[in-house]
Each structure stands twice: as C-alpha cells, then as structure tokens.
Amino acid sequence: MVSGQDGAARQVQYEERLVQALGADLVLVGDEVARYCRDWHGDVTTGAVAVLRPRSTEDVAAAVKACAALGLSVVPQGGNTGLVLGATPDDPARQVVISLERMARIRRIDADDFSAVVEAGCILSEFKDAVAREGMFFPLALGAQGSCRIGGNVSTNAGGINVLRYGMTRELVLGLEVVLPDGTIFDGLSTLRKDNRGIDLKQIFIGAEGTLGIVTAVSVKLTPEPDQVATALLGLNALDDAIALFRRARRDCCDLMSAFEFMPPLAFVLAHEAIPDLPMPISGDYPAYVLMEISGSGLVDINDLMERFLGAVMEEGLVADGVIASSKAQARNLWLFREGMNEGQAKRGPHLRTDISVPLSRLADFVRDAEAAVAAALPDCVNVSYGHVGDGNVHLNVLPPSDLAPEEIAARIYKAKSVINAVLDTYHGSISAEHGIGRLKRPDYDARLPEVRRKLLTALKTAIDPTLVMNPGCQLNFERNS
Amino acid sequence: MVSGQDGAARQVQYEERLVQALGADLVLVGDEVARYCRDWHGDVTTGAVAVLRPRSTEDVAAAVKACAALGLSVVPQGGNTGLVLGATPDDPARQVVISLERMARIRRIDADDFSAVVEAGCILSEFKDAVAREGMFFPLALGAQGSCRIGGNVSTNAGGINVLRYGMTRELVLGLEVVLPDGTIFDGLSTLRKDNRGIDLKQIFIGAEGTLGIVTAVSVKLTPEPDQVATALLGLNALDDAIALFRRARRDCCDLMSAFEFMPPLAFVLAHEAIPDLPMPISGDYPAYVLMEISGSGLVDINDLMERFLGAVMEEGLVADGVIASSKAQARNLWLFREGMNEGQAKRGPHLRTDISVPLSRLADFVRDAEAAVAAALPDCVNVSYGHVGDGNVHLNVLPPSDLAPEEIAARIYKAKSVINAVLDTYHGSISAEHGIGRLKRPDYDARLPEVRRKLLTALKTAIDPTLVMNPGCQLNFERNS
Missing domain, CATH: 3.30.465.10 (Uridine Diphospho-n-acetylenolpyruvylglucosamine Reductase; domain 3)
Structure with a gap:
C-alpha cells in the first residue's frame, strides 16, 4: 500500500519525467485525462498517470520507452469506441494511455x-x-x-x-x-x-x-467503389426462414450480397422510440425481418438482380412481404431502423449487450433456445436478438425493466449473461464474435480457455513482451517472468 | 563426427525404438523412405532416419513425442509437391519424416x-x-x-x-x-x-x-459452386495493356472475376512442345496474352457479362483479339496452354523458376526491367514471364540453352537469380509470393531479413519450440536455447 501523499509525490515525479522525456506537447495530465478514461457507453470511469499523444511513429516509440523506463505500463487507445474496455485503464496509478488520435494522416x-x-x-x-x-x-x-x-x-x-x-x-x-x-x-x-x-x-x-x-x-x-446498391427490407414468417433465405441468396446473388441483417419485430418499436418520425416501411407485422443489400460496380444490373431474386422467393413464400428502396434516401431510412433500434435500446437504460457467434446453420436454434432460457429465468426482461446472419453473429441483448433499482438491474444483467453463456457453451459458440475481449470479457474468456491455448498465449506474450508493458489486464492477466 | 559403424548402429537403435513406441505399422525404414526424400522436381535426393505414417491425430502426437525422446527432429510432409524443399530432410541421420498421407478423411x-x-x-x-x-x-x-x-x-x-x-x-x-x-x-x-x-x-x-x-x-x-463459368483467351498489344485491362475488369465485372493470368508469346511455343496436337485458339501473334475467367452461380448471366465486357474493351482497342470458350471442353483447352507452357519449360531441362510479387501497379515495369537485366547479363538464356496479374505475382523463369554442360547451366541459373533479385529489391517485392521459403530460399530470405523481424521470429520459435524439434533448417536456422 502506498499512502496518499507518497502516491501524489510519485504522480508529480512521473509527470515531470514524462514531460522531460517527450516534451510537454505530448503529455496530458490532470483533468485533461478524463475523457480518455471513460468507456464508450459511459459505464466505467477510471484514470491514468497521463495521456500521451504522439504525432509520429518515433514519438510512439519514445513514449513506450519512457513508460517502460519509469516502470509504467501502456494502454493504447484509438477512438475509444470499443465495447469491452480494451482501451480503458484499470490501474490508474501505474498505467499511461497512449492515444493515437494525432497520427491521423x-x-x-x-x-x-x-x-x-x-x-x-x-x-x-x-x-x-x-x-x-x-x-x-x-x-x-x-x-x-x-x-x-x-x-x-x-x-x-x-x-x-x-x-x-x-x-x-x-x-x-x-x-x-x-x-x-x-x-x-x-x-x-x-x-x-x-x-x-x-x-x-x-x-x-x-x-x-x-x-x-x-x-x-x-x-x-x-x-x-460499388456504384450500384440495392437495399431491401423483408418481412418473414420465422427466423428459420431468414436462414433459408440467406442460403438461397448466397447462391442466387453470387458473391454480390454485401449485407444480410436480421431484426426482431421489436426493432420497429425501439427505432420509433429513438426516432419518432421514422416512416414505417412495411405494413404488416412479421416474426422476423431481414435487411438485405446487394452491391456492385460496372456491368451487372444490381437492381434487376434484387428484383428477380425477391420475385422468386416471394412467389415461393420464403419472404412474406418486402420493399426495395427506390432511392438513396429510402435506403438510408431502411438502415435507420437498424441503427435506431440500437439507440432505442440505449434509451431504455442499462441492459445486457452480447456479441455471440454460433455455426451459421444453428443460428435460429440458438436464438430460440437462448431467448427461451432468458424468458424462463427472467420473466420481466425483454429479449432483443438481431445481427449478421451470414456470419452466424447474433447480438442477443436483454433489457431489464427500467424502473428497477440499479442493483436489481445489475443483478438481472449478470444473470442474463450467465444464462445465455450456458446455452452458448452447448453450441460451442463464441462469447466474442467481433467486439474482442478487453477487460470486460476477460473473466468469461479466462474461464473457458483450454490449457493448450493458455500455454501458447503465455509463451507468445512473454516472448514478445517479457516485462508486460503492453496493455496489462486486457484479454488475460499474465505474470511477469522472474 | 560419427564413424560409419557407429552411425549404422545408431540407425538400428532408432528404428527399434520408433517401432517399439509406435508399432511397426507406422514406421517405414530402408528403401521405403526414398520416395519421401526426393523433392517434387527431382532436383534433390536425400534420406531420413525413418518415415512415420500416423493414422490419427493421437498417432501424430505419439510420433512427435517419440522423435523428441530420441533427440531426433521432425520434417512434416503432405503431398511432397512443395517447390522450396520445405518437406525435404536436410540432415538424414537426425531427421524423421512424418507423412500425413494416411490422415485423409x-x-x-x-x-x-x-x-x-x-x-x-x-x-x-x-x-x-x-x-x-x-x-x-x-x-x-x-x-x-x-x-x-x-x-x-x-x-x-x-x-x-x-x-x-x-x-x-x-x-x-x-x-x-x-x-x-x-x-x-x-x-x-x-x-x-x-x-x-x-x-x-x-x-x-x-x-x-x-x-x-x-x-x-x-x-x-x-x-x-459457381455453375456458370466464362473463360476467354485474349491477345494484347502490350503487358501494360494487361494491367489496364485487369483494373477495368475488376470494376466492370464486380467481384465475379475468378482468374486473370498473363502469358508471353512463347507460351504457345512451349505448350506445343509439350502437347503437339493442342489447337491454336487465336490466329495472330501478340506481345501479351491474358487468360480470364468470370464465374458465378444463380441469377447473374456470366456469359453475357463476359461478352459485354469484351465487346467494350475490344472496341476501345484495349484487347486486340480474343476468344470466349463456347464449351467446357474448349475452356479446358484454353487452360491447357497455361499448363502446357509449364510442361514445355520442364522439357527444356533445368532452369530458374521464380515466384515473385511486386505491387500490382508496378508489375509490367518490373517484368520489363527484370527481363532486360537478364537479357543483358545472360544473352543466351530465354525469359518466360507469366503469372497472376491480380495478385502482382509473376513467375519469371529463365531457361539456359539445354545443350550446355550441367555446371554451366547451374551457373546461369544462379546468375539469373541474382540479377532478378537485385531488380526485385529495388521494387520492394517478395522473393516468395506463394511458394514459401523452405530450405531452397532460406539463404535469400535470411540475407534480406530485417533485424526486428528476425528477433520476433526467434522469440516466437523458441517460445513454442524451444528444443527445435519441428522442421529445423526450414525458413531459418535457429540456435537452441541453452
């Protein structure tokens, strides 16, 4: 334990040394570090010895050396938009943020x-x-x-x-x-x-x-640049149909499909909560929606391809209803549902966000099983499952009632995560499809890490960063080689 | 140094131990190892203590452990078709080949x-x-x-x-x-x-x-599966036009282009030497040829796309002459030129094969410069440049006169390689685009390896394979941690 006074003295010393080594222009301290030490969602606020803002690769090298010389470790940061606390310090008295924001050329x-x-x-x-x-x-x-x-x-x-x-x-x-x-x-x-x-x-x-x-x-x-883009919003009778439709589109549209997102009926409700004047593109209610995009450049007629594809699958009943955007503005509106849905969730207060992947062929089964498990364990919470069908990637989010006390909300979020992960483990899925591990998912990652992988990761880390200067606490906790 | 008698005794001991550990079914010795110890081109013949042929992953694990226990190292081998001696032992008295050929499920x-x-x-x-x-x-x-x-x-x-x-x-x-x-x-x-x-x-x-x-x-x-494939052979007025055509095709044909190979005029001569009755698909002689393939499944009309694309570029003069295969058999024949060209080169005797990549935009410049440098240094040799335009990957091969004495041929091959690599270095290109390093390219790789990379590679290797069991001599020579 360090007394407060010792800590303050040491902080002053660190600041002086960093300024000495790198020049004052590169070093932020005091109140100025705050915005680099808050995560994107505003869930976590922490601190750092300093924030270094190099202007060149050589500056970065000097910054890393200066931190190492002082026995400080380094938390690299880009736009600070990560969702798993990978760029958020967790040891404020011994970590320095290196922000790359000035190297933007x-x-x-x-x-x-x-x-x-x-x-x-x-x-x-x-x-x-x-x-x-x-x-x-x-x-x-x-x-x-x-x-x-x-x-x-x-x-x-x-x-x-x-x-x-x-x-x-x-x-x-x-x-x-x-x-x-x-x-x-x-x-x-x-x-x-x-x-x-x-x-x-x-x-x-x-x-x-x-x-x-x-x-x-x-x-x-x-x-x-794909100068032709066709965007369609489709209503389907089941999430299974979305999977079947994806498979069909993968074949019929060659490699020209650029997005295939699924959304639940609640997407429209949530999007309207965030953007009240958003026009409703499809009249009926359907159990599943798909936002699909085909794009390309040159001699292939992308709109014609979308029309012929949808004509065939609607005739067969695989798609119940759909609309193809007739302008860029209309396409933008269709995407606004997808984005507004996220804003709407944020407006409902703290909730569980997940980032799961399962084998593509099992996506609908997983969503069904996981939603049922959450509904059974937490009947007062709301499930919102959406994501990228083509990647087997689902964001199954769970919204607790917003009028609960903060600690009850936190308890439900924790419980929901455990319930979902238990289902996920039976599917051999990933707890992080695209967001990473950072510090937020480290315990869940660590608990599932096979020994062979841990050994390799430890060998790799200690071979390349033997003194553990780089982002300690992120992904895994390693012990320094003695 | 080991005397011949000691070596023979040790070999017998190794054989006995390997059979003991793994069972006779997994162990080949004596004459049976020969075919695993010759490279694909037949340029190098060597030997090994034994060849192990595991039937399962557990067998492979047991084989690796058995070799390590005997102080032997392991050379893994697949189909033994590599072009850089990556799977060819270079220390016959201390290396064991582990062939994966029985794990084919x-x-x-x-x-x-x-x-x-x-x-x-x-x-x-x-x-x-x-x-x-x-x-x-x-x-x-x-x-x-x-x-x-x-x-x-x-x-x-x-x-x-x-x-x-x-x-x-x-x-x-x-x-x-x-x-x-x-x-x-x-x-x-x-x-x-x-x-x-x-x-x-x-x-x-x-x-x-x-x-x-x-x-x-x-x-x-x-x-x-792409159930539509359109294949065309095109005659062009310059290799520069091939690069321009590729850029154009990349845009006009979206992401549906699946091959874009360039060949020199000599391709037809060489192919005919290997396959005398191959029909000549284009009548005129051109300085450069392109074999282009577009493919896809479903609703895009691939043949129509190829026809419209070629119609436009021929009208503009970017392509001088061309033929689109009207059947699978005809498409096969067009590819036979590409493959026959390689066979024809082999028939002309030992020659330099390279596997070079440069930035796509500099491919034609590189071929021009490197061919000129070879022509100046080795006026009696023939250049054959062909490859994958879209990847900036050229195989610039050099054929010495086949009536020279073997040592004169070897000297020209060595000289040609040095001349080409000197040009390549000015282009910041790669001496191995797709073949790997193996043992054949190790000296040239080693000589160009920056210290930062060498340090990282050494750290990685010694972290994961500290006793240097796995394929020593391949890619780099490492020294065992003491």
Missing part, C-alpha cells in the same frame, strides 16, 4: 494498386470518404465509424455489416507498422497482395488489442 | 454451414470433388491439386489461380487442429465465421511450413 491512396496506407489514428469514416474520392472503396463499415480509428479497428479485428462479403478487418490488412514493447519499430507496410516469406508476423498483432505492441499505421486492400 | 461437409472439416492428408482435388458433390465449392486451385494435400496447402499458405477472388489459403481457413512440438494437441476446429476471442493463434501455423507444429486437420469455408 493518410499516407497514400493508390487506386492503381488497389491499396492505401493510413495511420492508426485516422477516423474510419474520414478514411472511407478520402478513398471514395478516388473512386475506391474500403469495405469496413460499423456503427462507430464516425468516431473509431483504423488502428483500433485493426487491434480489435473489427467486424461490422459487410463481413459476409469482404471479411473481418484481418482480411483487409496488407501490412502493419507496429511499435513493439521494447520501443523498436516493426516496419511492415508493404502493399503486396501475396507474400509468403515465412511466418506472417503481422497476424499476431491483429486482434491482439494492443497487448503485443501498438499499431501505428496500416496498409489495406481497396476495391472499386 | 473428410470429417464433415456441412453445406448449410458453408463449411467443411478435413484431415491434413486429404488430396486437394479429392476434397474439391467431394465438396462439389454436395453442390459446394472449395476455391483453392493450383497445378499440383491432384497430388498436394490440404495440410501442406495450409502450412505453405498456398496461392494458385483463384486468389484474386477468394484469397490465399489463409483466408479460407476457419480453424486448425495442430500437434505442437511437445506433442500436445491444439484443438481449434471451430467453423465459426467470426471469433474475436483474443489473439488468433491459428494464424501463426498458417504458412509456418511445419516449423511450429504439425497441422493435422483443418476447417474451411465453402462457397456455393
């Missing part, structure tokens, strides 16, 4: 090479817009894209709505620049599409949530 | 889940055929597919002709089962499409060429 967009090189701190939507101005497309698309930063996307191997066609972030990455725990720079920003020179080291940093190093820049694949 | 094909689980020893074409019988498609396609085995494809991160649409083997893998250097089993055969539970350990084994463990089974993504 797009170093190169090369349309002829179908590639770009971008720094970790660039906001995803700004990068997507810049790429679009060159007639190209960077497929990563997720709710937080106006705030999240590309380095965080890489470090969490972000998913989103276009995964079924373009893959996770991992599949979009051609190369990485990483500052390693010892402050050396891994310089791997090649844009080669194929490179089988030995073990592909960049893979270990993708999805590592900053536990093995700090991603400072990324080279990525680009595709031609 | 397809454990599951689940069309509803778009996935399959297959053992490492399954021959690629047999797996593709089995998948096709379920109406599905496994996209990996390469010349050796009738002999190579899926575990080798994973361990070398195999490429091939469909990479531009479906990615390298890495992008097709959902999960792995691996026997680790200590004989424990990494059990990761999930078929989840999305799984962000911590660092993705399977990635380190893909492309590791058996240096970190032995892949014993794989779960992979399947896609619907």
